[in-house]
Amino acid sequence: MLSMTRIGLAPVLGYLIIEEDFNVALGVFALAGLTDLLDGFIARNWANQKSALGSALDPLADKILISILYISLTYADLIPVPLTYMIISRDVMLIAAVFYVRYRTLPTPRTLAKYFNPCYATARLKPTFISKVNTAVQLILVAASLAAPVFNYADSIYLQILWCFTAFTTAASAYSYYYYGRKTVQVIKGR
Numbered sequence: 001m002l003s004m005t006r007i008g009l010a011p012v013l014g015y016l017i018i019e020e021d022f023n024v025a026l027g028v029f030a031l032a033g034l035t036d037l038l039d040g041f042i043a044r045n046w047a048n049q050k051s052a053l054g055s056a057l058d059p060l061a062d063k064i065l066i067s068i069l070y071i072s073l074t075y076a077d078l079i080p081v082p083l084t085y086m087i088i089s090r091d092v093m094l095i096a097a098v099f100y101v102r103y104r105t106l107p108t109p110r111t112l113a114k115y116f117n118p119c120y121a122t123a124r125l126k127p128t129f130i131s132k133v134n135t136a137v138q139l140i141l142v143a144a145s146l147a148a149p150v151f152n153y154a155d156s157i158y159l160q161i162l163w164c165f166t167a168f169t170t171a172a173s174a175y176s177y178y179y180y181g182r183k184t185v186q187v188i189k190g191r
Contacts, residue, residue, distance in 0.1 A: 002039040003057035006032050010061075010068040017072035022149045029146055032065060033139075056118035062135075063091055069142050078145040078154060083163055083170075087138065090174045097177070098125055105187050124186045134166075134173040141166045 009032045016025035039058060042049050067088060074084040105122035106114055114120055127135075141162050148154040177184055 002035045002042075003061040005035050006039075006061040007057075007064055009035075010065045013065070014068040014072040017069070017076050017146070020076060020149070022146060026143075026146045026150055029069075029143065036062065063095070066138060066142070067091065069146075070138075073142065073145050078148060079141070080163060083167055086167060086170050090170055093174065094125075094177065101125075101185050121188055123188060126184050126186055128173065128176040128180060128184060130169065130176045131173040134169040137162075137166050137169045 009028055013025055013028050013032065016022075016028060036058075043058075070079060070084045070087055073079040074081055101123050102115065103110065107122075144159060144162055148156070148159060153159065
């Protein structure tokens, strides 16, 4: 339910940013962040609340939220186009790799019903350390960019340094998945 809330908040955030209602957007972003923290806390502390559907929806909700935020913040001229292109491209490549691994690890006969059934897990992507750092840096950049027009620092050199650091961690994260390849994928046996 919390992941679905985050997915539902993503287009609302995009709309608020495009309409330049940054005060409200900052509050809605904080709410979306709270649902993510609460979701993770519940999954870690109550085993009976973990589900295959939830473990599939959580990263999907994160990708949808981040993508919409970066695209709308770029539209509002708060994040540069090349950086957004880099971030979205990396995510598209990761999603394509996950789809490929999903296909390769499904036992025959491979059916669409089996392929899209989140309860039928065949592999798990293990994020690299730099990828976790990159996720944190991307979220910090989103928060800083959303707050920039509210607190009047949109032209700050510190924000521009954060753009460069985000580009670096995004490139390093993409390279880490390329370099470590199969080590980042855990095939689940017995399926």
